[in-house]
Amino acid sequence: MKKLLMPSSIEQINRTFELTDGYILSLKNFSVNAPFYFEMSDIKKIINSLKNKKIFISINKNIHENELDELKEYLNELSNLDIDGILYADASIVEINSKLEKKLNLFWANEHVTTNYMTCNFLSNFDICGVLISPELSLREIIEIKNNTKLNCMAYIFGYLPMFVSFRHTVQNYYDFNNYNNQEGIHKIYKEDKFYPIIDNKNGSEAYSNFVLNGVDEFKKLDEVNFDYGIFNSLLIEEEKMIDVLKIYDNGKKEDLEKIIDNTDTGFFYKETVYKVK
Amino acid sequence: MKKIELLAPAGDLERLKIAFLYGADAVYLGGNILGLRANATNFTLDEIKEGVKLAHKLNKKVYVTVNVALHNKELKTLKEYLINLDKIGVDAIIFSDLTVLECAKKYTNLALHLSTQASTLNHEAASFYKKLGVERIVLARECNKEDIKKIGENVDIEKEVFIHGAMCSSYSGRCVMSNFLTNRDSNRGGCSQICRWDFDLYKDSKKIEGKKPFTFCTKDLCLIEYIPDLIDIGVDSLKIEGRMRSVYYLATVISIYRKAIDNYYNNKKIVDDIDIKILNRCANRDSYPQFFNGENNVDCVYYNGRVEISNQDFLGVVIDYSDGFVTVEQRNYFKRGDTVEFFGPNHEIIKQKIDEIFDNEGNIIEVVNKPLQIVKFKVSKKLDKFDFMRKNIVDKI
Numbered sequence: 316m317k318k319l320l321m322p323s324s325i326e327q328i329n330r331t332f333e334l335t336d337g338y339i340l341s342l343k344n345f346s347v348n349a350p351f352y353f354e355m356s357d358i359k360k361i362i363n364s365l366k367n368k369k370i371f372i373s374i375n376k377n378i379h380e381n382e383l384d385e386l387k388e389y390l391n392e393l394s395n396l397d398i399d400g401i402l403y404a405d406a407s408i409v410e411i412n413s414k415l416e417k418k419l420n421l422f423w424a425n426e427h428v429t430t431n432y433m434t435c436n437f438l439s440n441f442d443i444c445g446v447l448i449s450p451e452l453s454l455r456e457i458i459e460i461k462n463n464t465k466l467n468c469m470a471y472i473f474g475y476l477p478m479f480v481s482f483r484h485t486v487q488n489y490y491d492f493n494n495y496n497n498q499e500g501i502h503k504i505y506k507e508d509k510f511y512p513i514i515d516n517k518n519g520s521e522a523y524s525n526f527v528l529n530g531v532d533e534f535k536k537l538d539e540v541n542f543d544y545g546i547f548n549s550l551l552i553e554e555e556k557m558i559d560v561l562k563i564y565d566n567g568k569k570e571d572l573e574k575i576i577d578n579t580d581t582g583f584f585y586k587e588t589v590y591k592v593k
Numbered sequence: 594m595k596k597i598e599l600l601a602p603a604g605d606l607e608r609l610k611i612a613f614l615y616g617a618d619a620v621y622l623g624g625n626i627l628g629l630r631a632n633a634t635n636f637t638l639d640e641i642k643e644g645v646k647l648a649h650k651l652n653k654k655v656y657v658t659v660n661v662a663l664h665n666k667e668l669k670t671l672k673e674y675l676i677n678l679d680k681i682g683v684d685a686i687i688f689s690d691l692t693v694l695e696c697a698k699k700y701t702n703l704a705l706h707l708s709t710q711a712s713t714l715n716h717e718a719a720s721f722y723k724k725l726g727v728e729r730i731v732l733a734r735e736c737n738k739e740d741i742k743k744i745g746e747n748v749d750i751e752k753e754v755f756i757h758g759a760m761c762s763s764y765s766g767r768c769v770m771s772n773f774l775t776n777r778d779s780n781r782g783g784c785s786q787i788c789r790w791d792f793d794l795y796k797d798s799k800k801i802e803g804k805k806p807f808t809f810c811t812k813d814l815c816l817i818e819y820i821p822d823l824i825d826i827g828v829d830s831l832k833i834e835g836r837m838r839s840v841y842y843l844a845t846v847i848s849i850y851r852k853a854i855d856n857y858y859n860n861k862k863i864v865d866d867i868d869i870k871i872l873n874r875c876a877n878r879d880s881y882p883q884f885f886n887g888e889n890n891v892d893c894v895y896y897n898g899r900v901e902i903s904n905q906d907f908l909g910v911v912i913d914y915s916d917g918f919v920t921v922e923q924r925n926y927f928k929r930g931d932t933v934e935f936f937g938p939n940h941e942i943i944k945q946k947i948d949e950i951f952d953n954e955g956n957i958i959e960v961v962n963k964p965l966q967i968v969k970f971k972v973s974k975k976l977d978k979f980d981f982m983r984k985n986i987v988d989k990i
Contacts, residue, residue: 377733377764380715380740404767407717427769427780428662428710433692451772452664459665480767482735482889485809489794491891493803504792504807505800506774513794524773588772590661590783591631 316538316545317369318564319469323350323549323557325357328365330554334561337369339402339546345386346373347521348426348477350550355389362396369399369544375424376518377482378405387411394419400445402469409441420444422469426477427451432463439466447546450476454533454584458540467543472530473560474548475512476582479522486515501551512551523550529579531569552576597823598830599854600656600753601847604837605634609644609655614979615844615938616851619654620644621687623782623836624678626670628658629710631782633837642681654684660708662766662780663690671696679703687731689766694725704728709755710766710780714740716747723750731832734760734814737887738822745827754823756816757846757872758834760883762788762809805896812895815880817864817872820853841907841924844981845875848938870990877904904984908933911980912967919976923966927984929959934987935972937980942987945972 317336322328328338340358341349353361362370372393378386390408393401394417401408402424412419422445423429423438429449438446445467448457461468490497503510509525534545547564549557556575563571573579601617603609612620622644623635636644641657648655657678663671671693678686679701686703688694689710697703706729707713707722714733722730729751732741736754745752761768769779770787777783791806801807814834816823823831831854833846849872853864873880883893909921919935927933929950935943951969952958961968 377712377735377767378715378718379735380743383715383717405715405718406711406713406721407715410717410721413721425766428690428766430662430780431665431668431690431692433668433695434663434690437691437695449662451769451778456665463665476773478769478773479763479809481763481809482884483762483809483811483893484889485762485894486794488891488894489801489803489807492805492894492896493801495801495803498796500796502801503795505795506790506792510795511773522770583772586776588776588778588781588783590778590781 316534316542318547318561319369319371319544320547320557320561321350321373321474321549323552323554325353325361327549327554327557328361331558331561332365332368334558334565335368335547337371337399338365339371339373341373341375342389344517345376345378345382345389347376347480347518349373350548355392359396362398370397371400371402371422372398373402373424374408375402375404377480378407383407390419391415402447409443412442418442422447422467424469430456432460435460435464435466439464445469445543450528451583451588453587454536456587458537458542461537461540461542469544469546470537470542471528471548472534472537472545473528473564474546474552475523475526475550476528476548477521478511478524480519481521482519484515485520486513524580524582526578526580526582527552527576528582529569529572529576530581530584531564531567531572533581533584534564595829596858597828597854599847599850600830600832601843602833602836602838603644605636606640606644608840608843610647611840611843611979612847613648613651613653615847617653617847619656619684619830620648621656621658621832621836623658624674626674627661627663627667629660629780629782629784630658630836638677638681641678641683645682645684648684649682656685656687656706657683658687658708659693660687660689660710661782662710663692664781667781668692672700675701675703685729691725694727698726706731706753708765709733712764712766713744716744719744719748719750723748729753729829731755733765735764735884737884738819738826739887741828742826751829752827753830753832754828755814755834756820756823756831757850757880758813758838760811760814762811808894808896810895810897811883811893813876813878813880814883815872816882816885817850817853817869819882819885820850820863821857824854824857839907840910841981841983842875844936845871848936867987867990871986874904874906874986874990906983906986907981908984909961909982911935911937911976911978911982913978914972914976917971917973918969919972920967920969921982923961923963923968926960926962928961932985933982934985935976935980935982937977939977940974943972943974943976944985944987
């Protein structure tokens with residue numbers, strides 16, 4: 316299984332080069348749930364400098380009507396670059412891609428609804444060659460999707476997990492409600508002894524899990540079924556630690572990760588959600 | 594000119610009947626599986642059949658929600674369910690997972706409406722879905738007026754727009770807080786409405802002390818004053834949220850929107866101030882046009898969280914009227930001497946001071962304070978079954 320890092324800076328790419336198989340670069344203003352957002356000019360430089368590495372560009376925000384022109388320009392530009400795929404959520408990208416001279420490889424990455432193999436297989440009819448599987452699925456369900464689809468499969472294997480994306484600036488709104496000046500940067504919301512990171516940005520706001528996904532064991536299990544890509548999200552992880560994390564996934568154990576990261580958890584790997592409670 | 598559709602929620606057969614009676618042109622409802630309100634009453638296949646029969650008799654429509662994000666293990670139930678819905682003759686299904694579309698096209702003739710869960714915000718996405726065979730898109734609630742207009746100008750597809758009721762704080766389909774905080778899967782109908790919870794907000798380990806706790810909670814959506822705009826920009830269907838709301842709420846909201854739509858086509862004043870006040874009052878929550886005018890700010894947020902102070906306006910349902918006496922089934926306390934109002938689809942508001950009240954056995958009583966108690970009293974003007982009795986609010990608000 317290939318290791319893809321969502322880097323938290325341009326420098327981090329150079330520092331982790333030997334430890335990854337590739338990177339997911341999130342396009343500024345057109346992506347969500349990322350530790351760092353890259354300008355198009357930086358993406359181009361990185362593509363030129365990185366050899367023998369997989370490069371995926373994340374354009375996974377919900378696209379509003381007034382963003383279409385800019386989006387089309389970006390997609391056209393990217394179609395002429397040496398990249399391995401686009402992670403998308405909005406169906407407009409499939410439509411725009413169908414009209415491009417040079418088609419892009421699309422990876423369906425609307426995190427929370429990529430939940431079964433039949434939809435994956437249906438999408439393979441539309442130049443879609445991969446899927447980022449929902450992190451709310453159990454390991455059993457993830458493997459079942461892998462075994463029943465021809466699409467390349469990606470799954471989060473490390474890091475804070477996305478759980479909320481809104482058009483609303485929820486933190487800014489709270490400061491406005493109280494007539495306070497907004498304090499830039501990452502906030503946390505607190506409930507029942509748990510803290511959840513929340514971030515406001517130009518696109519709205521994003522909230523994350525209270526834990527860091529510890530998928531060291533599951534990385535190996537997925538590797539055994541020839542799973543394609545494991546994603547490492549470096550959001551809120553110190554750069555030095557991220558290097559150790561990547562090494563642990565190569566040679567270490569789950570417990571080794573627990574020693575360097577305080578709040579790890581296996582997320583939904585062994586916990587199936589319910590929906591009917593009455 | 595094709596008249597715009599008023600689409601209402603139906604949580605059960607009673608509410609389906611009320612919705613049609615009060616002026617809905619169509620209803621949407623969920624079956625016992627694969628809908629996003631897994632914990633509502635919902636409909637059995639037999640009940641859907643009955644609802645469809647009634648609707649078609651009235652020349653109205655029924656849409657069924659099949660809008661979950663399916664997991665592998667649910668795939669096997671899909672085909673049979675869709676075939677059954679097709680046999681029943683439902684007018685469309687509302688879906689979001691594309692495997693539902695694929696299966697419906699392969700095995701049925703069901704019309705396909707794309708759920709707001711797909712968060713369609715632009716014409717390129719709409720164009721993609723149209724090519725797949727989607728007849729109607731329930732647009733994302735983040736669309737503003739210009740977005741809706743541009744989608745219509747670029748793609749010939751039916752557009753359904755939410756006009757009233759509760760909102761998600763997130764883009765639809767992109768919130769799984771319920772999964773993380775309560776292990777209930779929001780995208781399969783288990784949403785535990787975490788966005789209505791209160792939280793503490795911290796910055797750098799320091800709590801931000803505010804007038805109220807932090808919340809994601811939004812005010813309800815209300816577009817009553819924008820009915821002309823919505824019709825003018827080519828919207829095909831106006832949707833009211835609330836499959837789990839009461840019959841009183843439904844009757845109130847539907848009747849006011851029905852009146853506004855009809856007034857538009859009859860070149861009359863769209864809505865009276867009193868209608869807006871009644872509309873705002875019946876949900877016990879603040880409402881706002883949300884993103885329709887391009888706003889996206891603190892005014893859209895509701896910092897009262899889950900607090901919804903009941904005003905107990907809803908006093909009873911008319912179950913009969915004969916010989917100048919109304920028979921009412923009680924919902925909230927009232928007493929002899931109260932002035933109350935009756936409203937219904939066939940008459941203007943009727944005000945009445947209650948004189949003697951009789952219980953089921955003909956005894957005179959002073960107060961009506963038992964849930965679902967059946968009582969009779971004199972009303973000078975004729976009433977109909979399923980008229981509603983409420984407090985005298987018109988003079989007070």
